[in-house]
Amino acid sequence: NAGVTQTPKFQVLKTGQSMTLQCAQDMNHNSMYWYRQDPGMGLRLIYYSASEGTTDKGEVPNGYNVSRLNKREFSLRLESAAPSQTSVYFCASSEGAGVNSPLHFGNGTRLTVT
């Protein structure tokens, strides 16, 4: 039972390059999320998808786009990477969209932008 799977695990980009972070869940969850984790700042929500076919901005959406490809997959795209986007990115899913529905996290993608 894989849970939430993220690829790649590590990535180094040069400023201005683009890339897509992939996320897939096998728990038949309706909602999916992208967070970034920075030292001393906890986790901050970038984008989320309450259900298949919908996406919404979180706290820090600037510089990112997302696609809810189907119920299982939710990708995060950086069109033109900047050093400020150096971070660890986590994908999560939950059965429901409400705050009482626990989040299940992947193991993260560590991104460095030089």
Next chain:
Amino acid sequence: AQSVTQLGSHVSVSEGALVLLRCNYSSSVPPYLFWYVQYPNQGLQLLLKYTTGATLVKGINGFEAEFKKSETSFHLTKPSAHMSDAAEYFCAVPGMNTGFQKLVFGTGTRLLVSP
């Protein structure tokens, strides 16, 4: 105002000692409170949650937390620390800046356990 505050970015205890990690939340936050744990190079895992019912909540690995509305606190405790408890712990609550629709996380407390 912050929705959630974790006091102490690092807490050090000896193996066998009491663990106390502090979490305070804004009084305007609806009472859906979570603790997550992050082991090195892994994602976060749910440790315990309070949504309704008994205010003392038991979680995995011997941890528990008490919802105290009068103190707006949800501190995490464990009577006796084990080396395997060394990790980073995050408190999470519905965020004011999300209209209380999405969780926001505290800045985390790293627990260090010495032999």
